[in-house]
Amino acid sequence: MASSSSLYSNSPCAACKFLRRKCMPDCIFAPYFPPEEPQKFANVHKIFGASNVSKLLNEVQPHQREDAVNSLAYEAEARIKDPVYGCVGAISVLQRQVITLQKELDSTNADLIRYNEILPNHGGSSSPPPPPTFYYPSPWNNDDPLGDAYHTGGGGNI
Amino acid sequence: MASSSSLYSNSPCAACKFLRRKCMPDCIFAPYFPPEEPQKFANVHKIFGASNVSKLLNEVQPHQREDAVNSLAYEAEARIKDPVYGCVGAISVLQRQVITLQKELDSTNADLIRYNEILPNHGGSSSPPPPPTFYYPSPWNNDDPLGDAYHTGGGGNI
Structure with a gap:
């Protein structure tokens, strides 16, 4: 064939x-x-x-x-x-996901540090958890390219 | 004026x-x-x-x-x-950041659960930490739109 x-x-x-x-x-x-x-x-x-x-x-x-x-x-x-937002909509969604995940991770790491202070000689790891070091630069800046209107479903005023 | x-x-x-x-x-x-x-x-x-x-x-x-x-x-x-990747480059970078952060968060949450098992009546919170529930759908699919070539700086073959 x-x-x-x-x-x-x-x-x-x-x-x-x-x-x-x-x-x-x-x-x-x-x-x-x-x-x-x-x-x-x-x-x-x-x-x-x-x-x-x-x-x-x-x-x-x-x-x-x-x-x-x-x-x-x-x-x-x-x-x-998506004629209105195109792939910029995806960037906006992903930027918000990164910010939310980073906050969640910071909070969880703070909890782990507290556990280590209470129980320094126990726990799963012998050393305290490392502080969050993940760096997430936005390709251009940290502003959401579309702002709240995109995420709430609202449109621009005319 | x-x-x-x-x-x-x-x-x-x-x-x-x-x-x-x-x-x-x-x-x-x-x-x-x-x-x-x-x-x-x-x-x-x-x-x-x-x-x-x-x-x-x-x-x-x-x-x-x-x-x-x-x-x-x-x-x-x-x-x-960026004439080669345009804003698709940003999508690719952000998708990888979301995946990395989610893995890090899963790992940190697993550590917290272990601490809670060792020390059920101590610690900063009285209940075990909730399992990770963050859901991060990609706008179209979970595949990186550009693949490894973009991230390693390589180009397509001609």
């Missing part, structure tokens, strides 16, 4: 098929948008536009292009699923 | 100024792209294209447009800062 790649080896890539143009051997899209994944290109085209995707691919190093396309496809799918 | 809004009340919005067109009273961009923030529109135009932004604004409810513009601006700035 023919493999997927041989089946499609003479087909235009998903981008050229979508754009109804001839897929040339040096097509910038072809390595990342195989014909068997038409939705991947349709999504990035809808959200970013083929021209912007092409420009971006030309701006990054060839070895970075696969990751760039995959992150664009991820963002595009998120924006199609 | 004139306020910022009165200073700019007769100016075209940042989008119309950028696109060199007359800013009409019903301009879809004007409420969200004030003339004093030219970079905000320049960024979303570069990454998504003015036409796509306009389409998206027309697809969402008027009360959701401010949030939609802000999330687009956030995504666009992230993509300009």
Whole structure:
């Protein structure tokens, strides 16, 4: 049975098929948008536009292009699923989860320190638990990118 | 001294100024792209294209447009800062932080339970600590959207 790649080896890539143009051997899209994944290109085209995707691919190093396309496809799918927040909604949820978990961990570590003070020669470990050292930098800053409106379901005022 | 809004009340919005067109009273961009923030529109135009932004604004409810513009601006700035990963890089980092923190919390809670078994009538609290109940769903799935290549600094193979 023919493999997927041989089946499609003479087909235009998903981008050229979508754009109804001839897929040339040096097509910038072809390595990342195989014909068997038409939705991947349709999504990035809808959200970013083929021209912007092409420009971006030309701006990054060839070895970075696969990751760039995959992150664009991820963002595009998120924006199609959630036109208002896109994948920024996920960042906001995750930032709050990190803050909540860190607070919980700080509190639990404080309890462990108290136990160690009461019972210095017993317990599961011979030394007191280490203080919480987990560092969680936000990629840009520690502010929630969307604020409370996102989390309470409210919208902006107009 | 004139306020910022009165200073700019007769100016075209940042989008119309950028696109060199007359800013009409019903301009879809004007409420969200004030003339004093030219970079905000320049960024979303570069990454998504003015036409796509306009389409998206027309697809969402008027009360959701401010949030939609802000999330687009956030995504666009992230993509300009990091053309390969954009804000998907932040999602990946945050997902790993949540997993690490949850493991740390599970381990610390297990230590606390051991202490309570050794010393049931002492300690800071009279009842054993509750089991970890924090639930952290990923917005789409629990897979890291970028995989190890992103975190180790490696790129895709071509």
